[in-house]
Amino acid sequence: MGRAIVAAAALSALVVVCGCTAQGTDADGKHHLPVHIKLPGADAKPSAGADTTASAPSAVRAANVLWARGDSGTDVRELQARLRQVDWLFDGPTGTYDDLTEQAVAGFQGKRGLPKTGQTDAVTWQRLLKMTHEPGKWDLYLMGGQPAGAPDPRCLTGRVLCIDKTSRTLRWMIDGRTVSTMSVRFGAQYTPTRDGVFQVYWKARDWVSTLYHSPMPYAMFFSGGQAVHFSYDFSARGYAGGSHGCVNVRDEAAIASLFAQVRTGDKVVVHQ
DSSP states (O other), X not given: OHHHHHHHHHHHHHHHHHTOEEOOBOTTSOBOOSEEOOOTTTTOOOOTTOOOSOOOXXXXXXXXXXXXXXXXXXXXXXXXXXXXXXXXXXXXXXXXXXXXXXHHHHHHHHHTTSOOOSSEEHHHHHHHXXXXXXXXXXXXXXXXXXXOOOOOGGGSSSEEEEEETTTTEEEEEETTEEEEEEEEEOBOTTSOOOOEEEEOOEEEEEEEOTTTOOEEEEEEEEETTEEEEEOHHHHHHGGGSOBSSSEEXXXXXXXXXXXHHOOTTOEEEEEO
């Protein structure tokens, strides 16, 4: 009897010291562990300015892991660009550490006798840095995804396809409001896309070029034979290629939606 009293007292003391809550059966009839221990600081909120976005999505991340599956950002984009340089990744860069990136990192690690974790730790990153050069802007955004530049003042009134050669983006704008944005590609050196203010004068959902015999789906013509249209080549190769003067879009769903909204007579502004 005396031992039972001592044990009960000890349990009560543990509850007081650790902030525990004795639990049995809830009102919903579900059973739980008899004692739930709240660790000190478990409910504490992160301090102001703390970065809560970078976290390992699955198992506990090792201390020296820089990036792992589920992470995103410009650092991941650079990692992917460097993996492309050594032919371990053929997609993107996307800026998101996905399954393809994980597989590429694991392959790179295994080839060099490193643990094949698929997570980019400091040792893996240093080895990759020594084998590659710093990516340029359009290496980082080879397949699009770059932020749009500020719209040209001529784009701020009416219905406008606002096309920026510097940021390589197209804004679809109505009365100064951006409705959608997408990455675009322009003409090559000897077939440049013309700058200026134009109007959409003709639309063709399933057009094929009469000059180059290449498909131009969702074509919206604005200057002679130059049009905004979907490009299978841009979708596959990104900025590794160029057009014959047209404004190429690589996102088919995006341009299909744009094609449905744009009307003949809408303004087109191509600027740098």
